[in-house]
Amino acid sequence: MRKYLNTEVVDAVVIGTGAGGAPIISRLAKAGLKVVALEAGKYWHPQKDFATDEREQSKLVWNYERLSGGKDPVPFGRNNSGIGVGGSTLLYTAYTPRPHPDDFKINTEFGVGKDWPIGYDDLEPYFDELEVFLGVSGPTPYPWGPPRKVNYPLPPLPLNGAAQLMKRGCEELDIKTSPAANAILSSPYFQEHVGWRNTCTNRGFCQAGCSTGAKASTDVTFIPLAIHFGAEIRTECFATQLQVDKKGKITGVVYLINGVEERQFCKNVFLCAGAIETPRLLLINNLGNSSGQVGKNFMANTGIQVWGEFDEIIHPYKGIPASLISEDMHRPKNVNFASGYLLQSIGVMPVTYISQLVRSTGAWGKELRNRMNAYNQVAGINMHGECLPSQENFLELSDESDQLGLPKPRIYFTVENNGKRLGEHAERLMKEIWEVAGAKNRFTVHRNAHTIGTCRMGSDGDNAVVNAEGKSFDIPNLYICDNSIFPSSLTVNPSLTIMAVALRIADKFLRK
């Protein structure tokens, strides 16, 4: 790997190596720019380092403490936050449905939330590129959304027990289902400068670290590409300061490595640390916030799950967690809420399952032991839907300091009214599907997924933090690219869109 001197003024420092940062690092390096990436965690070697054990794999979880408030506090840690080269893609389930064109225009359509300053057409070429680069396994044709120019390069992954049950229940109720699109290989796959990656072996451990490289986390896709083209990935480096000159331009990034401060001089900064750490860094440095929107508009997709026990043997840890999808509810008719949601089948690892079960049902003692004896026969169904921005939902700096001496962030979240009504609709439907499929001892897990919106994109510097090209309205050489810049949550899982937005931001930057 090429190394740069701290004193050398590199073209770009990218903070974060996840879905937002990694595509940018590789795109800029490929164009011949000098790029240094700062990653707070380690660069793992999956085959050697990753155990099939949830507790051991907590080493991939961002464990600097966040404080969670509001009426529906969002759990952080393994629920939504990774650390290491790969960022949260180390823990993502690799669902990669495309957003729909109307996902970008909910304000135009419903008069709520915010439109994006870009649309599906701006991102379509990048979806085409990403699905081939990452090796997305999916059905052709895809049953929902506009027609595509490029088909999925690989056929869908096999359906596990949970998927078969969701298919059974949905068929009875006339809900269309399909194998899902997942950035997980259904056969060995070669990419130039990345090499060969292996087929998925159905470990079902996507959410705790893929040991085979079949899942397209950025550490096995974009980062090797970036290193090939001369980018430097510095690990265990925690960015703390953006140094700004009298003209208001960033001149360097200060970071901690082994408790010691270092500084990298640079011409540009791409801040891609996720929707919690990105605004946190800006607030700590008191930068980039003339709009007052940094930290505001925190969103988390409605992600309610319904679980049940079945007569069949399921072994719910096998196969990718979510092999089946329905997007029939993307824009349901005759409902009392804006936007919509999708449905996904879900398998689950044991500790994740039991943890959610006790927090949702409060079961303990003998009752809990009995429920857990049924683990090999449980399956879940999951929805993923729109969350609107709300005044009540935001991030601020607290008075408590973490082990690095930095103020811990506090995040307030309360499910907004639209989300409540949407969630109720979805929960009723999922309970019905599960009952028809044969579920007993059903219980619901109320949860919200992902961290979104806290440095939103817009066309107006008065109520957005960055413009449509990810550039800060305040600081001419600062770009932000991660889930924080989404002006709306989308109904679909965000990662494919984050990566597409990242490639577009990189291309726009390079053209300047």
Add this chain to the structure above:
Amino acid sequence: MEINSSNITQKVQDFLNSPAITEPTRKALIERIEKANGTNRFFTDYSFNLLSILCDRLMDQDPEDRIVNIALFIDDRLAENTCDGWRYSDMPPDNEMYRKGLKGVDEAASIMFDKNFTELEKEAQIKALEAIQDGTAKGDTWKTLPSKRFFEELLAETTEIFFSFPLVQLKIGYAGMADAAGWKKIGLNESENIETFVSNNFKNSIS
């Protein structure tokens, strides 16, 4: 790395040493089993004993015949000052939560039954825990520490530790750690050889 613990049956040892389990997985599981032989560093002996019994009750484990002392892992975490990445904003930091919470458990037991928690019979202990869970427990501690939250946090951590322990996992018939060859049969009513082995040899039969 081979396991050699005297309190694990030969059958479990052979399974953990088998080719069905990858090296990183084996290493993690063996380390956890050996860690269960440790002693308290964070809690006083009194608090540690109280927490141990509390965790036993939550997991319906017999204190005289434990599969694992869950409190040891909580003690270890607090001694290392590590966390899982978040806490409820209305709760104190974890070490304070546990100190206060344990005090509150004894207070509730005293007010309800005139004895400390560990001096009570199992049925009374369960009643005290139920009161803490549903927010009706009395005591000064609970005026500043939300008892429902404390219970939820304690239960969640206890549960995660218990069901991360290899012997507990085998007891419920979980075979997912044995994925060295991946899984080929993943549909309904499809069990692979390794899963049938775990079910026949370990499910419900580990003590």
